[in-house]
Amino acid sequence: xxxxxxxIDMMNREIDALQVTVMAARKPWYKSPSVVIxxxxxxxxxxxxxxxxxxxxxxxxxxxxxxxxxxLQRLTSLPRDNFELIRKYKDDVEGQSLGGYLNQEHSLLAxxxxxxxxxxxxxxxxxxxFSVAVALMASAxxxxxxxxxxxxxxxTSDPNVKVAILRNFGFYLLNTGxxxxxxxxxxxxxxxxxxxxxxxxxxxxxxxxxxxxxxxQTEFGVNNLEAAREHVRKAFQRVNSLPPGPMTSQxxxxxxxxxxxxxxxxxxxxxxxxxxxxx
Numbered sequence: 001x002x003x004x005x006x007x008i009d010m011m012n013r014e015i016d017a018l019q020v021t022v023m024a025a026r027k028p029w030y031k032s033p034s035v036v037i038x039x040x041x042x043x044x045x046x047x048x049x050x051x052x053x054x055x056x057x058x059x060x061x062x063x064x065x066x067x068x069x070x071x072l073q074r075l076t077s078l079p080r081d082n083f084e085l086i087r088k089y090k091d092d093v094e095g096q097s098l099g100g101y102l103n104q105e106h107s108l109l110a111x112x113x114x115x116x117x118x119x120x121x122x123x124x125x126x127x128x129x130f131s132v133a134v135a136l137m138a139s140a141x142x143x144x145x146x147x148x149x150x151x152x153x154x155x156t157s158d159p160n161v162k163v164a165i166l167r168n169f170g171f172y173l174l175n176t177g178x179x180x181x182x183x184x185x186x187x188x189x190x191x192x193x194x195x196x197x198x199x200x201x202x203x204x205x206x207x208x209x210x211x212x213x214x215x216x217q218t219e220f221g222v223n224n225l226e227a228a229r230e231h232v233r234k235a236f237q238r239v240n241s242l243p244p245g246p247m248t249s250q251x252x253x254x255x256x257x258x259x260x261x262x263x264x265x266x267x268x269x270x271x272x273x274x275x276x277x278x279x
Contacts, residue, residue, distance in 0.1 A: 189211045212234040
């Protein structure tokens with residue numbers, strides 16, 4: 001009997017142990033310290049990984065933006081260098097050939113800038129999109145120009161910047177055989193002032209005079225001489241409506257220079273050949 005009782009007691013203890021084990025397995029995971037600790041460690045690992053990734057992306061963006069600014073600064077200086085080179089070696093064919101190296105550098109830098117823009121399209125400002133588009137136009141690499149100009153236009157509310165973008169859009173379209181759309185963009189540049197009722201009359205008229213002048217240059221560049229003369233005439237009308245002063249005289253001189261180019265009938269001087277409009 002004692003042996004039987006001993007066996008029964010042993011079985012009861014084993015059953016109790018099994019019940020404890022089963023009940024422990026049925027406890028919610030959040031009541032198990034080991035599970036909670038493991039879960040927290042995993043979440044912390046995910047968090048640090050996400051933070052590290054975010055920082056790496058931000059560092060990459062900052063580095064790319066810095067590189068882009070450097071490229072754009074160099075692109076801005078290249079036309080001046082080329083201008084000085086042409087003037088310096090005006091009668092020296094071998095000297096003028098050095099300009100080919102500047103053109104190659106310009107094309108290379110414009111493509112590099114475009115690659116950066118395409119890597120971070122949502123981090124690029126309106127002025128950066130605009131600058132890269134102008135650089136590509138100057139390099140005759142125009143595939144992405146309308147995309148960048150549209151993005152630049154969508155991101156700015158500055159009337160001066162908007163007018164500059166529209167002028168360049170008109171230039172691009174007229175020079176790629178899309179005359180009607182190009183002229184529509186120039187018309188837009190002349191008609192945006194309803195959105196900006198607080199601009200001064202002088203700013204509006206002087207800006208429109210420049211738009212007419214650049215439009216004349218563009219029409220001249222695509223051999224629409226009558227249209228070019230008409231826009232020179234309109235540019236003079238606007239300039240003559242301005243009060244006298246140094247800025248008016250400077251603007252008048254620019255229009256007179258454009259008139260002389262148009263009256264030549266062909267851009268014989270390489271410095272007179274139409275380029276993308278200025279800002």
